[in-house]
Structures are given as structure tokens and as C-alpha cells.
Amino acid sequence: MIIYIDTPLKAREKERINKYFGDSYQVYFTDEFKNDADKVDAISKADVLFGNPKPALMAQAVSAKWIQLFTAGFEYYQDIKTEAIVTNMDDYYSQPCAETMVGGMMALYRKMDVFGLLKEKKEWIGAPIRLELKLLEHKKVIILGTGNIGRRVAKILKAFDMEILFFGRTAKDAAMRTSDELTQKIPWADFIIGCLPGTSETKGLFTKEMIEKMNETAVFCNVGRGNLVADEDALIRALMDRKIGGAVLDVTASEPIPADSKLWVCPNTILSQHSGGGQESEYTGLVELFLENFENFKEGLPLKNRISFQKGY
């Protein structure tokens, strides 16, 4: 059996995989190959593919019986037709994403980024900064998305006795279901938190009109996909002109954020550089999940976290 692995693993995880599979399997790591032509040759013969090769390479996985993605999102594979069972990482990144979102919100409200800069300069401000701090307690929140990340963000924010409303197309407890309902509710919110996956329905869902309807102290947060924001320039202008209170952005339209992007100089803005899903045992954990699913695959048992490229979930 041939196994092709296209994930950014460290030596320790590669060793774990090699030890697990031993000599009974042929295991290829993508960085063994010098060019795409060599990769295509191996991918096309692989029975199992672990990872996220670029779509043109993924399309060549013609022998695959099972594809295990190392991401939760997979919208860039929507045109790939495959007979293989496809599984993703489902909830694996949800808690780290939720902690980065709430961490970013708290950093903004309690000026942790500012204290980091002051420490670098060995500069004490002390008492005068106290009146610039805000409290999460009792604030009003709209969470866009009723999936794993949104639910985990809500769980944490409830500990601050915040008022939380969900926007979602289908969830029973969503307070808003349509773009119009969301737009109407925007002025109510102190925080609007994007926790949506990348699909054709979520692209551009957060419109320029919604930004304009935010109140002047409200904060926009986004941990799903950067393209949730229909017009990032409008968001940047609102931040620069202090028409809104701030932003916590784990994801943005372009990543890396270009050096000449105005995002870098927006006030009251936390840029967490798409680190949201990260944690110290990220790679170890995803290898364990792959191997756990491989045991099921080998035994002909149902695999965890099945998805469909075409359906988008």
C-alpha cells in the first residue's frame, strides 16, 4: 500500500509515522520530491493521501481510496471529483481558534498589545491608561456561525455574562438567519465575531453596509476566512477613521498581509497572523488523528470526520 503525505510535519512526527508503518507500507513525504512532476507520479499511485496538496496535485490522486486532510476547511477543492473517502480535521482547530479570538478581544480591551510595546521600550504609563481599558462583562455579541468555533467562543464569553446572539442559516437557536436580519441587528452589537468556514455562501457575507451600521465602539473579529469581509478596504477605512472601535483579525483577504497594507497601521487592531488554529502539540495531534483513522481504514470500519468536496461539508 502506498501512502503519500503532504503536511508540514517536523522530524519527530515523520519518525512517528515511519515507525508506525514500518516496512509493510511505502510512505512518501512530499518534501522528498524535487518537482511537481515527481510528486504527481507518486500521488497518482497512492492508496492513501494525508494532507493538502495544491488542487492541481490533489486532482491527480486517482488511485486514492482515502484522503485525510489536515485542515478543517477545504473550499479550494470544491472542483475535485474523487471516488475516495475524504475526511477532514473537523473540530481539531476549534478550541485554539476560540482561544485566539477571545484572547484577541481581551488583549484589545485590556491593552495587552500596548503593554507589550511599552515593555519593549521600558516605558511606564500606569494609572492614566486605566481609563482606556474596557470590560467584556455584560457586552453584547453577535457570533456569525453556529459551528464548533462559534460554540466554543460562546462558551467562554458566557463566563463574562455577555449577551450572545448567533447568526446561522439553519441552527435552531440562531437569532438571525438572513443577511437582512443580520444587517438590522448590527448596531446592537459591541462585538461581531466571524466564525464561518469558507463557502460560496459565506464569501462576502459581511458587507460594507454592515460595517457602516456598526456602532463607533464596536469591534469586528474574524477567525474563519478572510473573504467573509466583502470589502476589506471599507473595514480599513472604518478603523483608520475610528468609525468603529477596533478589530481582531486572525484571517485577512491576503495572507501574508502585504508590507504595504494599511492593516498594519490600523489603530485598535490585533493581527494574529492566521495562528488561530495553532498550539504546541498541533502536528503531533494531527498525526495521531490520522493514525487513529488509518486503523479504522485498515479494518474497513467507518472513518471519522467524513466530508464531501462538492457538498462543502
Next chain:
Amino acid sequence: MIIYIDTPLKAREKERINKYFGDSYQVYFTDEFKNDADKVDAISKADVLFGNPKPALMAQAVSAKWIQLFTAGFEYYQDIKTEAIVTNMDDYYSQPCAETMVGGMMALYRKMDVFGLLKEKKEWIGAPIRLELKLLEHKKVIILGTGNIGRRVAKILKAFDMEILFFGRTAKDAAMRTSDELTQKIPWADFIIGCLPGTSETKGLFTKEMIEKMNETAVFCNVGRGNLVADEDALIRALMDRKIGGAVLDVTASEPIPADSKLWVCPNTILSQHSGGGQESEYTGLVELFLENFENFKEGLPLKNRISFQKGY
């Protein structure tokens, strides 16, 4: 009736106070006086004192029937003997302090201070930083103190499903009551969070031995009083030598932190500059609490938040 006010209020709050008292009362603000001699003259005649003059001045409040402090702590008045009713701000600063503590912990774990520095430099790191992030979820915490701040910190941390143990002399649910019990439990903890007021019993309570017993990834946090730490140099060395995982310090032995203090260059350290109790409506809120208590005082009703300088609570 003479009212003497020694709190750092802004024009808006002074206006509120002047409007409230009108011409029926003589209201003095401490910044009206050029020197201590003039202050003493007014303080010694005051029936009501609102604020925290330095102890030598507080000792001159010989006519006071009621003293309303604008702080929760008051250990520096322990030698003042007064016939006046004394009240403090009790729980007023607890939620801000708890939010700064948890905000600092999240900032450290999710690198919000680092992202602030990177933003300043317009520098993208992205994916490689993910493996340096940590999760609060399921971590183990010792909270020193079972008062308002400790309880509020615990309430928030429970939303991360953290294991929480309290250290406290008398609280029924405290898992540790003595210094020995605390010392023994230290290696278990991922976080040790000081939420204790300044009293003779809490001074130096967190010993050098406890720092030495912390595990190498554990984080020390402190939002009570800087003198909780018996040997700040030992804490600094542990941080510099990476014997412990980090620190979140709202309070320190010297405030402001001197420019030549090693604290400024300790790695994995958040210094929030004694801002913990702060929030945008801090001054407004404390004036409202003073006026609410004044209504009680005027009517001869019991006052909120009575304390005793000598007893320390």
C-alpha cells in the same frame, strides 16, 4: 458640612459632585491646595473624607464622621486610629482585575504581545508561530485568595474547563490552607495566580522555595500586591533562566517599575502596570458609589462596605 475629596477625578466627575452638593455643603478638592499645610487645615475640619490622602494627612482627619476610600486595599492606614466610620470600594475593582489577569494569561499563551510587536514592525511570521502557542483548556490552576478577585478569575477560567484549586486561610472550599500545603502543591500547577490583598499575613507569602518548586512551563500571575512575592529577584532569575514558563504581573515590588529593572527584559512576561482595576467608567463609577453611600450617611442609614483600618478587613 465640610467634605474633603482626595481622589484623581476628571472635570466631569468634579462637576457631578459640585452639582450634587450645591451650596449646602463646603466641598474641597485636594488639588485646590498648594501645600500639605493648607490640606491639613481643611482635612482636620472635614466631616466627610472621600479618597486616600497619604497616611500622614489621613491621620489629620480628626473631625471626620465618615471616610470613604476609593480603593479596595488600605493596608497603609493600619496605624491610623479614627472614630470615623470607614468604607472602601470592596468589589468595585474585582471584575477589571480578573479580566486583566485572564487577558494577560491569554495574551501570553496566544502571543498577543508578540503580535503587537510584529504589527509595529509590519512583520509577518504566520505558520511557524503556531507551534509556540498554548491552550488554557484543561490546564491546572492554583488561585491564591478566595476573595472577590479570585472568585471572578475562577468563574472565567472554568469556561476553559481548567482544574482550579484555591489557597485560603479560612474559606471552606480552599484546598490548601497553610504555606506548607501550598508549597507541596506548587509543582502540580500550570498557573499560580495571586489575588490576595496586602496584609501582614500575605506579605512575602509566595516564597523563593515556591518559585523553585514551579514546573518549567508554569506561569506566575499576580494582581493583588507586589509584596506577595517574598523575593522578586528570585522570580526575575527564574524567568531569565527559563526555569519557569512566564509571568503576568499587574503588581510588582516597585511601581513604577524602575527603568533599570530586569523585569522589563524578562522573557514570556506580561507587565500590565497596575492597570488591573481600571476601566473607562472607573472614576464615574466610584463617584456614584460615594454619592450613594452619602445618601445613606445623610439619613443615618448603614453604610456600604464598612472596614476597619486596624483589623485590615
